[in-house]
Amino acid sequence: MPGTRAVLPVTPLLAVGAFAIGTDTFVVAGVLPEVARDLDASLADAGWVSTLFALTYAVLAPVLGALTGRLERRRVLVVSLTVFAVGNAASALADGLGTLLAARVLTAAGAALYVPAASASAAALAAPERRGRAMAVVLGGLSAATLAGVPFGTWLAADLGWAATFWLLAGLGAVCAVAVALGLPEVRLPAAPGLAARLAPVRDPRVLSTVLTTLAFMTGGYLALTYVGAVLAPATDGDGGVLALLLLVFGVFAVGGTVAGGRATDRFGPAPVLSAALAGLAAVLVTLPLARDSLTTAVVAMAAWGVTAMATQPPQQHRLFTIAPASGPLLLSLNSSATFAGISLGGFLGGRVLSHGGTDGVDRLGQFGAALVAAGLLTALTGLRTRAPSHTDTGRTSPEPARSPADP
Known part of the structure; x- marks a missing residue:
């Protein structure tokens, strides 16, 4: 092979x-x-x-x-x-x-x-x-x-x-x-003729929808994750050691979610995997107010959060790379950019929710986050139905990239 x-x-x-x-x-x-x-x-x-x-x-x-x-x-x-x-x-x-x-x-x-x-x-x-x-x-x-x-x-x-x-x-x-x-x-x-050819796929609406999807669900997730200590305070009773263990649960299942997302993408394709992961993530976030009152429910929520959040990444990267392999580095860079923009924006918006949400501000973090993830799912579904523009040369769109000379 x-x-x-x-x-x-x-x-x-x-x-x-x-x-x-x-x-x-x-x-x-x-x-x-x-x-x-x-x-x-x-x-x-x-x-x-x-x-x-x-x-x-x-x-x-x-x-x-x-x-x-x-x-x-x-x-x-x-x-x-x-x-x-x-x-x-x-x-x-x-x-x-x-x-x-x-x-x-x-x-x-x-x-x-x-x-x-x-x-x-x-x-x-x-x-x-x-x-x-x-x-x-x-x-x-x-x-x-x-x-x-x-x-x-x-x-x-x-x-x-x-x-x-x-x-x-x-x-x-x-x-x-x-x-x-x-x-x-x-x-x-695969080498594109020049910078203009490498930038051409950026104008592809499929690229735009994919990047906007990443921005939406990363912002929604980090709107709550940035302030997870406050979100889970009733379950941890303010104990930093307990919070660390909950974050460990998140990390363990995040690794599992990444692996599962990659394998599922190879088997079923990126569309169903991304849709299922985003729907699951929205469900986790919207039910956070119900999960924060006991340690048992908090463990379950953090496990589900880790799996669904990280299962989104392999199908997103796979989809971008196959749109235009010659422009793969640029398109994957755009996705990384959207990821980090979402981290920054989520923390900022979460702070505003806490500042203006009064006593219900913490509970609203998950609700607002779920709404943004749902918006990302809508963007993804719309983008998945979008066809490549006939006038755009997407950098020799064959999904098969050039092999390294070291490959057998």
Whole structure:
């Protein structure tokens, strides 16, 4: 089977890099109190360390995807991981909030370049019938970060200081860069004639609907997930240890959801998998007020939340990649951009709901989130019925990408 032997050892390698980036993305919330105290900043000002990272990622992902789309993937991955490592080292050395923010912008640039390139590489090396699973392995690295990386990074910051967490991430990024340089074969995607041809699929309404779907359900999910401590306070009784265990449940089932989403996408196609995942996620969010009063129901809710939230990603990436393989890096970058924009926007809107919702504000987080996820499902269903425009050259739309010379 062409490409199968090449992808099996390679995708776990790419997933390790995604694990580092996922940890970097989500661990900041756990180290913000230490950052604010050590840099003599307010907690609100320190919050920009997380917000600016997400915004930078959202803006740069499609730009860097377009600029590097014609480059060989291994080279792009090594450069992105190197930038990521340097950015984290600079973060660890920062002696003021301004310096730290600049370092986070650099780190986000490396992350924005890596994740779409890694997904595109995994898809290009995989046989068509295994493409969803290959992408799921890479995305599984992001899911695993919520399971292991974030708790460990938070503990490390509490024990040794927040700089230690960034040093750990810098070291992990450097090791991944060396491993990719030595272990990944050359990966060249079908080349479009130029930038205009690579940008042509962006005008495809199927791309627009897919990206808007991601933005809607990520915003809806993070509208509540950003403030999950407050949402689950009745079940945890304010005990941080209990909350950590609930987040562990979320992380375990998020990894399972990513794997299941990839396998189901290969078997049934992206449309039914995405529809089922979004319907399930909306149901979880709208019933959160019923699940927050006891620990048992909270465990069930977090498990279902993890599965449904992460099962959405493989079908979304699979659909974008098959629209135009030659523009795969750019399209996957747009999806990553929508993901991080949703994380940032969800936190912002959730804060507004809490500020203006009075005593019912916490309960309304899930309700508003479910409404946004439902809007994403409607957008997805509309987009799935949309046909490719006959006048658009989607970069030689054959779903079969060019193989690496290393493939048998």
